[in-house]
């Protein structure tokens with residue numbers, strides 16, 4: 237009896253890692269069970285995923301994202317996994333491998349963006365177009381092209397319409413459209429009149445990118461609704477009561493999902509106390525809140541560049557009940573400075589709402605440069621955009637570095653981005669999940685292979 241009790245305790249400890257309040261139910265599976273390549277870790281039938289064959293990126297500089305200095309080498313990809321990194325001069329690969337010469341270029345782990353909105357409409361779009369689910373899915377496909385051609389092989393989508401981000405995720409996974417992996421939160425969960433719910437709704441609630449919840453049970457229900465659709469994380473926004481945010485966090489953590497919060501003023505403190513995993517944006521918060529974030533290992537996605545852009549384009553957040561702070565670039569930058577000083581783990585996200593994705597790759601590169609301004613080196617920032625971002629995505633064991641056994645998400649850049657971040661604008665080749673996605677700087681799509689027609693019955697034409 238006592239032995240059984242001890243074994244049960246060990247088992248529960250095993251599914252809840254140190255410093256982590258989430259359960260990881262997938263750890264109940266035998267380690268040999270294949271699971272989906274997302275935070276949901278759903279059991280999969282055995283069988284090789286991804287493409288067959290070997291791809292070789294020959295003779296480039298390898299920046300592997302582990303913290304090691306870039307070095308000359310050749311990257312070998314088997315199926316959808318990193319196979320090996322060979323020394324220069326080695327040709328240890330199968331004769332039928334597809335070989336790309338990347339001499340003079342740098343091979344880096346695929347970049348990650350922690351904050352996208354794939355289905356957001358252009359502000360110029362007429363209301364019926366903006367509300368259309370069909371148009372939303374097509375807008376998403378267009379966004380994906382901009383991201384993948386910018387060398388970004390994963391996006392964490394933190395609010396999009398209806399089931400569109402989940403369908404986009406599947407179409408990319410099945411290699412039916414080019415693009416980065418999509419890790420969707422589904423709808424943004426907020427209180428009535430809260431961030432995202434200011435003004436008149438123009439689409440049916442199920443199709444909207446906002447879910448308005450009321451009361452602790454309502455917030456639990458909202459989390460389950462996103463989980464049901466396939467959410468890889470939960471995104472919430474103020475305003476909420478302490479009971480509401482605590483219920484949402486508890487429900488998400490039981491399901492094994494992280495919670496990130498777009499909140500402001502004292503709601504940030506309330507969210508941190510409730511146990512959220514991450515805070516979006518550089519909105520001002522007290523020193524006490526920053527200290528509590530550090531103590532509770534709450535992460536941050538400061539999205540500095542998009543705030544700079546808002547101040548440059550329109551001067552501030554006007555007419556909103558959910559954005560109350562000094563509209564100053566310096567004030568928000570100072571928040572990030574304090575978070576770095578407190579040791580808070582921060583990642584790279586762009587939050588390119590409306591049509592701002594059309595500026596890519598520049599806003600992504602500027603976000604990295606703002607991190608340099610915070611005091612990180614170029615190499616450290618590149619590591620944050622890959623390795624750290626993968627960890628923040630809950631995918632650190634599968635993505636973020638070029639190491640044998642990791643998923644084959646690889647970006648090849650003309651130049652040395654670890655020395656000059658502007659070289660990230662010169663993406664020449666991208667591989668996602670072992671599939672070639674970008675060649676010579678533009679989306680690559682292999683010609684379709686027609687299915688053989690069925691044989692005619694009884695010899696008739």
Ligand SMILES: [Zn+2]
Pocket residue numbers: 351353394587
């Ligand atoms: Zn956003």
